[in-house]
Amino acid sequence: MEEVKKPGKLQTILLSAWFDAQKKHACDVPTKTQIELRSIAQAMPYIQILEVVTESDLVIRMAGSGLEQRVGHSLTGRSLSESLFDKELSKTLPQLIAYMEKAPFGLRRGFRNLCPEKGLSRASTYDGATLLLPLAGPEGKTNMAITVDEADKGSRQIFNTMTKATSDGTTRMQETLWFDFIDLGHGMPDLSAL
Numbered sequence: 001m002e003e004v005k006k007p008g009k010l011q012t013i014l015l016s017a018w019f020d021a022q023k024k025h026a027c028d029v030p031t032k033t034q035i036e037l038r039s040i041a042q043a044m045p046y047i048q049i050l051e052v053v054t055e056s057d058l059v060i061r062m063a064g065s066g067l068e069q070r071v072g073h074s075l076t077g078r079s080l081s082e083s084l085f086d087k088e089l090s091k092t093l094p095q096l097i098a099y100m101e102k103a104p105f106g107l108r109r110g111f112r113n114l115c116p117e118k119g120l121s122r123a124s125t126y127d128g129a130t131l132l133l134p135l136a137g138p139e140g141k142t143n144m145a146i147t148v149d150e151a152d153k154g155s156r157q158i159f160n161t162m163t164k165a166t167s168d169g170t171t172r173m174q175e176t177l178w179f180d181f182i183d184l185g186h187g188m189p190d191l192s193a194l
Contacts, residue, residue, distance in 0.1 A: 005110060008150040010043040011131040015106070018133045018146070028186065029104045029136045032146065043148050049135070050080060052097050052143045057081050067149060100134040101142040106182030107132040112175050127151070127177070133184075
């Protein structure tokens with residue numbers, strides 16, 4: 001695994017807005033409506049709202065235009081398992097969000113986009129990081145998350161057809177480079193089972 005990088009500008013904006021909403025509304029985990037849109041306006045093109053729909057999958061309830069331009073198609077309404085290009089992570093993410101209900105924590109994941117999916121008009125190879133923070137749903141249960149993706153400084157999109165085969169011969173579009181967990185004031189659950 002590569003070195004963990006510090007949060008970038010967009011991640012810092014979202015993290016600050018999340019903590020502001022937590023403080024203002026005196027809650028453990030804010031809802032999506034409690035986060036001030038003006039405070040995250042600059043990050044909106046790269047934000048997603050995710051909702052757990054089954055024990056093993058999430059649905060993208062909202063995806064920013066910058067993310068959709070990057071992948072070349074609409075993400076809103078898709079299940080995460082069909083749109084996340086790291087299949088191992090798509091299996092783990094619902095478990096992480098379930099753990100967030102017990103003890104809210106944040107997650108940062110460094111990634112490298114590797115290759116295009118067949119049929120996409122564009123392909124890009126770049127390093128970046130995703131910040132994922134828990135959100136409370138309408139009933140107060142932590143079953144949602146807000147994320148923001150940010151490309152590393154100096155990392156630019158390179159249009160090519162690079163592919164990387166996994167051990168079973170399939171092509172991966174993204175690989176995880178590192179994880180970083182953020183204590184949001186409630187400690188961290190035991191994640192050793194993941």
